[in-house]
Amino acid sequence: MKRSLLIIVFVGMCASASFATVINPPDWRGSVGSTYQEWDFSTSDTSPISDDYNNPYGTPEVDTSISGDWYAESHGHQGLWDALSINLSVPADTTTTNDIKYQIQMVWLGLSSSPVELSLYVWDELNSASAVEAVIIEDESILDFWNYTTFEVTTSAFDSTPLLYYEAEITSISRIIPVFVDKIVVDAIIVPEPASLLLFGAGLVLLGRRNGKVRVH
Structure with missing residues (x-):
């Protein structure tokens, strides 16, 4: 069964600046069990696959056709959607029972003079009670009212x-x-089970004892 990520983001208004590149890739990108996918929305395709990705479990894509306005250039950025929502499918390992850690980066613009609240949740499509709230680990204002936000x-x-x-x-x-979206980047990685970590720790302790053994002649 295809697995992906369900997130709700309530995007806040903040003084921002033109920003075209992602500045906070996780240090575990490229590690075993990780995936990476990026959408730049460079064309008006309403169901685009990821512009750049490394995902052995499938092709990341827009799950539901985007309903909104696409702009080749607007507000100092090129290739962006002005839409209420964009649903992205991020395939993952369907055989694991381990937790999965996500880092989501967005470059966005919210045109409003009133404050808004920024929240993000992840849950199973068929079980909204499974919702988990994401944490903002970086929220940077860039030029021309654009914002760069990283969730985990x-x-x-x-x-x-x-x-x-x-x-x-x-x-x-x-x-x-609606919010203007210039870029969305999703990194995901399978989190080792606690038992695996305990075994790893026990191995380190055993190794330390062996290295510290005193020989008696």
Whole structure:
């Protein structure tokens, strides 16, 4: 069964600046059990596959056709969607029972003079009770009201497909608004089971004891 990531993002308004590249790749990118996928939205295709990815479990793609306006150039950036939501499918290992850690990076623009709240959740598509709130590990303002935000969240192994989904809300009036999205990057990695870590730790202790053994003649 295809697995991907389901995320809700309430995007906040913040003084930002033009920013075209991702500046915070995780240090575990490229490690065993990890995947990487990036969407630059360089064309008006409403169901694009990832522009650049390394994922042995399948092809990352837009799960539901994007409903919104695409711009070849706008607000100092090239290739961006002005949409209420974009659902992204991120295939993962369907045989593991381990947790999966995600890091999600977004370059976005919310045109609003009112404050909004930025939140992000991940849950199983068929079980909304499994929702897990992500943590913002970096939130940087860049030029021309653009923002660069990095989220991190770890989920249990889901039984059905999760999706990546964002949403911008003006909290003072509970109003959902479109947000310009220039780039989304999703990194994921299988988290070792606690038992595996314990065995690894026990091996280090045993090795230390052997190295520290005193010979008696």
